[in-house]
Amino acid sequence: MKIVGYVHPGCISLGPLWNYGWLETARLLQTLRRDAGCDCTLIVGSRFLQEAKREGTMERLRDLRVVEIDEVALFKQTNALGVTPTAFDKLVYAEERAGHPALRMLAEEIVRKFGPGEPDVLISPATPTRFLAEPWSRTFRLHTESLFSRNPFTSNLFFDHLGTYGGSIIGRAGDRLRGYQATDAARTLLDAFRARVAAGLDATDPFRSTDIRRGFDRVCLLPLQVSNWYGFDEQAAYRTQFEFLFDVLSAAPRDVGMIVTEHIGAGVVLKDWGSDRNFDYLRATFPNMIFVPQSRSFNTSSQFFVPRVDGVWTVSSGLGFQALLFARMLGSPASSYIASVAHATDAASFFANVGRAAPESRDGFMAWLLERYLVPESLANDGRWLLDYFLRRLAAARAAHDPIDAFVPVADAETLMDAWVARAPQPVLVPFYSHDWVEGVRAELNELYRSKSIRLTAPFRAVARFARKLRPSTTH
Numbered sequence: 001m002k003i004v005g006y007v008h009p010g011c012i013s014l015g016p017l018w019n020y021g022w023l024e025t026a027r028l029l030q031t032l033r034r035d036a037g038c039d040c041t042l043i044v045g046s047r048f049l050q051e052a053k054r055e056g057t058m059e060r061l062r063d064l065r066v067v068e069i070d071e072v073a074l075f076k077q078t079n080a081l082g083v084t085p086t087a088f089d090k091l092v093y094a095e096e097r098a099g100h101p102a103l104r105m106l107a108e109e110i111v112r113k114f115g116p117g118e119p120d121v122l123i124s125p126a127t128p129t130r131f132l133a134e135p136w137s138r139t140f141r142l143h144t145e146s147l148f149s150r151n152p153f154t155s156n157l158f159f160d161h162l163g164t165y166g167g168s169i170i171g172r173a174g175d176r177l178r179g180y181q182a183t184d185a186a187r188t189l190l191d192a193f194r195a196r197v198a199a200g201l202d203a204t205d206p207f208r209s210t211d212i213r214r215g216f217d218r219v220c221l222l223p224l225q226v227s228n229w230y231g232f233d234e235q236a237a238y239r240t241q242f243e244f245l246f247d248v249l250s251a252a253p254r255d256v257g258m259i260v261t262e263h264i265g266a267g268v269v270l271k272d273w274g275s276d277r278n279f280d281y282l283r284a285t286f287p288n289m290i291f292v293p294q295s296r297s298f299n300t301s302s303q304f305f306v307p308r309v310d311g312v313w314t315v316s317s318g319l320g321f322q323a324l325l326f327a328r329m330l331g332s333p334a335s336s337y338i339a340s341v342a343h344a345t346d347a348a349s350f351f352a353n354v355g356r357a358a359p360e361s362r363d364g365f366m367a368w369l370l371e372r373y374l375v376p377e378s379l380a381n382d383g384r385w386l387l388d389y390f391l392r393r394l395a396a397a398r399a400a401h402d403p404i405d406a407f408v409p410v411a412d413a414e415t416l417m418d419a420w421v422a423r424a425p426q427p428v429l430v431p432f433y434s435h436d437w438v439e440g441v442r443a444e445l446n447e448l449y450r451s452k453s454i455r456l457t458a459p460f461r462a463v464a465r466f467a468r469k470l471r472p473s474t475t476h
Contacts, residue, residue, distance in 0.1 A: 152200025
């Protein structure tokens with residue numbers, strides 16, 4: 001069987017290597033080649049290969065056929081069509097624009113470099129591939145990502161043949177999946193999984209002694225996400241995390257405590273230094289905003305708060321699914337793909353009901369995720385099993401009249417219980433940066449901005465910036 005991994009060459013606004021982790025797709029291909037003898041090809045942007053060479057990890061591509069797409073040459077061509085790199089990524093996300101000339105150009109380049117024939121299966125991390133549906137009409141295109149995988153959760157992937165985000169089965173049919181009638185075995189699995197995760201979070205919770213309610217009867221979690229990424233930008237009308245934060249805090253009643261956490265890997269949003277400082281303003285304007293500085297010490301801080309709050313409001317974060325796992329009220333904008341499984345899609349109804357009554361159960365949907373959507377890491381690491389799973393999914397997709405029916409059971413109940421619960425990782429708390437280090441840098445910057453020399457030279461720096469704007473550009 002011919003299987004292709006597609007690592008999208010588009011350069012997104014977050015930088016050329018922000019999505020370098022997608023190169024892990026090569027590991028799936030290596031597994032399929034090693035265990036099942038599949039003919040595996042990796043289609044990848046040049047910069048990812050250059051980075052792999054620089055860090056000495058080209059071994060991960062050993063025995064794979066590699067098709068390299070020169071993203072610089074590609075964008076010279078798309079620019080001639082008036083499409084900037086950022087706009088190009090938005091075209092990829094928008095299914096109705098799959099026939100755009102810029103995407104046809106990309107598809108033609110991929111097909112030309114791949115050569116004769118079509119792959120049987122294409123695996124694409126986090127990137128819609130509708131633009132390849134016409135030239136590779138017989139290819140089973142799977143879109144892969146994870147909903148929750150940080151410790152103590154079991155690492156997992158989903159393989160959605162319909163698309164990503166709004167194009168996924170959750171985006172298309174989540175309203176029907178909410179009431180899914182799970183089998184007794186699936187519900188038993190869900191209960192065991194939930195208990196295992198809850199115990200793991202409790203065992204490593206660094207905020208156990210933190211009073212997150214601080215006198216509020218109702219408390220919600222507002223996890224900030226990543227700007228300039230279509231997984232956020234195309235799900236709601238916000239341009240930045242600050243705009244998102246400000247809008248939700250404005251809608252929240254003052255008697256509802258709002259715990260705000262940052263996606264610390266993408267940078268700090270709440271700032272008390274620099275020209276874009278906002279923390280003092282937010283704290284004064286929204287006294288119900290709760291921020292725990294120590295949350296910056298861990299990549300996983302948000303998930304420790306989920307079981308202790310009454311509700312979670314998010315655009316498209318996997319924390320929304322964690323809220324449903326722990327029977328917390330989930331709110332999300334109507335434009336988001338997880339709105340289909342949320343309890344509220346507008347702020348007014350969310351805040352009117354959160355913490356006042358138990359939200360409608362989503363256990364049927366969560367059981368469906370574990371039984372039919374998410375593939376645990378231990379199974380994905382077995383190439384023979386994975387190939388069989390792809391073949392079962394392909395047969396079901398071709399026979400299904402209802403797209404939900406294309407998602408067959410991942411494995412039998414005993415195998416799933418072993419993969420999700422028995423093989424769950426030991427709870428470990430992994431620091432991002434130490435809180436002391438973060439606070440030390442912040443204190444140094446504060447001191448720098450308060451220094452006499454900085455204040456005295458501020459007018460000269462302003463004049464210099466103005467002069468640079470007036471300076472004519474030159475070419476060499």
